[in-house]
Amino acid sequence: xxxxxxxxxxxxxxxxxxxxxxxxxxxxxxxxxxxxxxxxxxxxxxxxxxxxxxxxxxxxxxxxxxxxxxxxxxxxxxxxxxxxxxxxxxxxxxxxxxxxxxxxxxxxxxxxxxxxxxxxxxxxxxxxxxxxxxxxxxxxxxxxxxxxxxxxxxxxxxxxxxxxxxxxxxxxxxxxxxxxxxxxxxxxxxxxxxxxxxxxxxxxxxxxxxxxxxxxxxxxxxxxxxxxxxxxxxxxxxxxxxxxxxxxxxxxxxxxxxxxxxxxxxxxxxxxxxxxxxxxxxxxxxxxxxxxxxxxxxxxxxxxxxxxxxxxxxxxxxxxxxxxx
Amino acid sequence: xxxxxxxxxxxxxxxxxxxxxxxxxxxxxxxxxxxxxxxxxxxxxxxxxxxxxxxxxxxxxxxxxxxxxxxxxxxxxxxxxxxxxxxxxxxxxxxxxxxxxxxxxxxxxxxxxxxxxxxxxxxxxxxxxxxxxxxxxxxxxxxxxxxxxxxxxxxxxxxxxxxxxxxxxxxxxxxxxxxxxxxxxxxxxxxxxxxxxxxxxxxxxxxxxxxxxxxxxxxxxxxxxxxxxxxxxxxxxxxxxxxxxxxxxxxxxxxxxxxxxxxxxxxxxxxxxxxxxxxxxxxxxxxxxxxxxxxxxxxxxxxxxxxxxxxxxxxxxxxxxxxxxxxxxxxxxxxxxx
Numbered sequence: 001x002x003x004x005x006x007x008x009x010x011x012x013x014x015x016x017x018x019x020x021x022x023x024x025x026x027x028x029x030x031x032x033x034x035x036x037x038x039x040x041x042x043x044x045x046x047x048x049x050x051x052x053x054x055x056x057x058x059x060x061x062x063x064x065x066x067x068x069x070x071x072x073x074x075x076x077x078x079x080x081x082x083x084x085x086x087x088x089x090x091x092x093x094x095x096x097x098x099x100x101x102x103x104x105x106x107x108x109x110x111x112x113x114x115x116x117x118x119x120x121x122x123x124x125x126x127x128x129x130x131x132x133x134x135x136x137x138x139x140x141x142x143x144x145x146x147x148x149x150x151x152x153x154x155x156x157x158x159x160x161x162x163x164x165x166x167x168x169x170x171x172x173x174x175x176x177x178x179x180x181x182x183x184x185x186x187x188x189x190x191x192x193x194x195x196x197x198x199x200x201x202x203x204x205x206x207x208x209x210x211x212x213x214x215x216x217x218x219x220x221x222x223x224x225x226x227x228x229x230x231x232x233x234x235x236x237x238x239x240x241x242x243x244x245x246x247x248x249x250x251x252x253x254x255x256x257x258x259x260x261x262x263x264x265x266x267x268x269x270x271x272x273x274x275x276x277x278x279x280x281x282x283x284x285x286x287x288x289x290x291x292x293x294x295x296x297x298x299x300x301x302x303x304x305x306x307x308x309x310x311x312x313x314x315x316x317x318x319x320x321x322x323x324x325x
Numbered sequence: 326x327x328x329x330x331x332x333x334x335x336x337x338x339x340x341x342x343x344x345x346x347x348x349x350x351x352x353x354x355x356x357x358x359x360x361x362x363x364x365x366x367x368x369x370x371x372x373x374x375x376x377x378x379x380x381x382x383x384x385x386x387x388x389x390x391x392x393x394x395x396x397x398x399x400x401x402x403x404x405x406x407x408x409x410x411x412x413x414x415x416x417x418x419x420x421x422x423x424x425x426x427x428x429x430x431x432x433x434x435x436x437x438x439x440x441x442x443x444x445x446x447x448x449x450x451x452x453x454x455x456x457x458x459x460x461x462x463x464x465x466x467x468x469x470x471x472x473x474x475x476x477x478x479x480x481x482x483x484x485x486x487x488x489x490x491x492x493x494x495x496x497x498x499x500x501x502x503x504x505x506x507x508x509x510x511x512x513x514x515x516x517x518x519x520x521x522x523x524x525x526x527x528x529x530x531x532x533x534x535x536x537x538x539x540x541x542x543x544x545x546x547x548x549x550x551x552x553x554x555x556x557x558x559x560x561x562x563x564x565x566x567x568x569x570x571x572x573x574x575x576x577x578x579x580x581x582x583x584x585x586x587x588x589x590x591x592x593x594x595x596x597x598x599x600x601x602x603x604x605x606x607x608x609x610x611x612x613x614x615x616x617x618x619x620x621x622x623x624x625x626x627x628x629x630x631x632x633x634x635x636x637x638x639x640x641x642x643x644x645x646x647x648x649x650x651x652x653x654x655x656x657x658x659x660x661x662x663x
Contacts, residue, residue, distance in 0.1 A: 171507065174506065174507040174509075175503070175506055175507060177509075178500045178501075178506035178507070178509065178512065179492070179493075179498045179499075179500035179501045179506065179512060179516065180500060180501050180502070180503050180506035181506070182485070182489055182492065182493050182501075183493060183501055185482070185484070185485055185489075186482050186485060186490070186493045188484075189481075189482035189483050189484055189485060190480045190481075190482055190483075192444065192476070192480060193476070193480035193481070193482060193552075194482075194493070195444075195464045195465050195468070196442070196444075196464060196465075196468055196473065196474050196475075196476070196480075196556075197465075197468060197473070197493060197494045197496070197555065197556070197558075197559055198465050198466075198468035198469040198473075198496045198559055199465055199493075199501070200463075200465050201465065207503050
C-alpha cells in the first residue's frame with residue numbers, strides 16, 4: 001500500500017475547488033440553519049442554479065465570467081424568493097420538505113430534454129473556461145510545495161474561490177454581530193416571541209434565505225469553475241454532504257463551515273485512497289470499486305454519531321447549538 | 326375538591342417549585358418568618374396601591390363605555406370548528422389603569438388576547454388601539470404601535486443571553502436593517518443607548534447578575550420577569566400580560582405585582598389574565614369577566630366579585646367559599662398548595 005500517495009492526494013484535495021465550494025455552501029447553510037433556524041434541505045438546488053447560471057450565461061449568451069457570476073447570484077435570489085414565499089410562513093419542518101422537493105425540481109429541469117438547447121440535458125455543460133482563465137493574473141507555470149503544487153490556472157480558480165470565502169466570512173461576521181443577527185438568532189429560538197416585540201419575522205427569514213442561498217450558488221460556481229456542470233452531481237445527496245460538513249464544523253459558528261468542509265473532503269479523499277488499497281491487499285472482502293463507494297456508508301455513520309454525540313460540531317458551543325431545545 | 330379544579334398553569338408549577346430560589350427571591354425572604362410566607366393567604370404588593378376610580382361612564386356592566394378607552398373592540402368572534410371560543414360584542418379597555426381579564430378555563434381569555442395582539446385572526450370583528458384600527462394588522466405591526474404582549478407559556482430566547490434578549494426588545498434599531506447592519510458605525514451609538522436602558526431595566530427586575538447567562542438557565546419565575554422586562558424594552562403604551570403570575574413562587578409574585586403596579590405608575594395601560602382572585606382584587610382597577618367566550622360582567626373588583634352573573638358563571642356552586650381556594654392555590658385550611 002502506498003501511504004505516501006494516499007496522504008498526498010488527501011492533502012491536495014483539501015485545497016481543491018470542490019472543498020472551497022463546499023466552504024461557501026456550508027457557510028450559506030450556517031446562515032440558514034445555524035443562525036436563522038431554517039431547515040434548508042435544498043442546498044443542492046442553489047448550487048445547481050449557481051453552476052448552470054454561470055455556464056449557460058457564458059456558453060449561450062456569451063457573457064464575460066464576472067457577469068455570468070452575477071447571473072448566478074440573481075438566479076439564487078429569485079429561487080430563494082420563490083421558495084420562501086409559500087414556505088416561510090409555515091412551520092420549520094415544512095420548509096425542509098419543500099426545499100428538498102424544490103431542489104429536485106431544479107435538477108430535473110436542468111436534466112430534462114426540454115431545455116436541451118441551453119442545458120445539454122443529461123450530458124451537462126463544459127468548455128466555458130476561457131473567459132475566466134483569460135482574467136488570470138498569475139504568470140504561466142507550476143507553483144507550490146509538496147502536495148499543493150498546481151498550475152497557474154489551477155491556482156487561479158482556487159485563489160478566486162478562497163477570495164469569495166473570505167468575502168462570505170466577512171459578510172456573515174458583520175451581519176451576525178449586528179442587531180440584525182441578534183433578531184435572526186431570536187427567530188431561531190422562538191419566532192413568536194420576536195414577533196411580539198415588533199419585528200417582521202417573515203422579512204428576516206427571507207433575507208436569511210437569500211443570503212445563504214447566494215453563498216450556496218457561489219459555492220456551486222466555484223466547484224464548476226475548473227470542471228464541468230453535470231446534472232447528476234446535484235442530487236439530494238450533495239445537500240447532505242454539505243450538511244455533514246456544516247455539522248462537523250459547528251452550525252452556529254463562523255469558521256465551523258470552513259473547517260468542516262476541509263475535514264469532510266480530507267476524510268473523503270483519504271478513504272477514497274485507503275479503502276480501495278485495502279481491498280486490493282485483500283484486507284476487505286470486496287472489490288476495490290465497492291470499497292471506494294463504501295466510504296459513503298462510513299460518512300452516513302459518522303453523521304449519525306456526530307448528531308447524537310456532538311451536535312454542536314467541533315467549534316460550536318454546546319450551550320448554544322443543540323438539536324434538543 | 327378544590328385542588329381538582331383544572332388549571333392550565335399547573336404544568337408550569339412543578340418547574341418553578343423545583344427551581345432553586347433565585348438570589349433576589351432569597352433576599353426578599355430574609356427577615357420574613359418563613360411560616361408567614363408559606364401560610365399567608367394573600368401575597369400583597371409592597372407598594373401602596375391607588376386604585377383608579379371613575380373609569381367607566383356608567384355602572385359596571387358588560388360593554389360599558391369608558392371615559393378614556395385605549396382599546397375599543399366590537400363584534401369579535403372566533404370559532405374553532407363548531408365551538409365559538411370568543412364572541413365579544415363590545416369591549417373598552419380604560420387607559421392608564423390595570424384591567425384584569427378573568428374567567429374559568431376555556432372562557433376564551435387567551436384566544437381574545439391572541440386576537441387583540443394580532444397572533445390570531447378573528448372570523449369577524451373590528452378593534453382599534455388609540456383610535457387606529459388594528460383589524461387585519463400583523464402582530465409585529467401592532468407591537469410597533471405600542472401594544473406589547475407576553476405569553477402564558479413563557480417564551481424566552483433560550484440560547485440568547487439575558488442581555489441580548491433585552492436588547493432585542495428595543496424597537497426602531499438602525500442596525501436591524503440588513504443594509505445598515507454591515508456598517509457598525511451607523512448603529513453603535515444607538516446600541517450603547519439600548520444597552521444602558523436594558524441594564525437599567527435588568528437592575529430593576531433584579532436580573533442584572535444574570536445578564537451574561539443564557540436565558541435557558543433562568544428559573545420559571547425569572548423567565549417571567551425577563552419576559553416582562555423584555556416587553557418593556559419596546560417602550561409600550563399598552564401591555565398585555567397573559568398569566569404573569571402562573572407558576573411563580575410567592576416571593577417572586579410579590580415582586581411581579583410591584584412591577585405591574587409600576588407600569589401603571591409610569592403611565593402605561595395593563596391588561597392581564599389571571600386565575601388567582603386575590604391578586605386580581607389587589608392590583609386591578611377594573612375587572613372583565615369572561616365565560617364561554619362572552620363577557621358576562623365588568624366593573625371595579627369589589628363589585629364584580631359580588632355580581633351574581635360572575636358567581637354563576639365563574640364560581641358555580643362554590644359561592645360560599647374563599648375564591649382563592651377555588652383557584653386551586655390554597656386548600657381549605659388556607660395552606661398554599663405545592
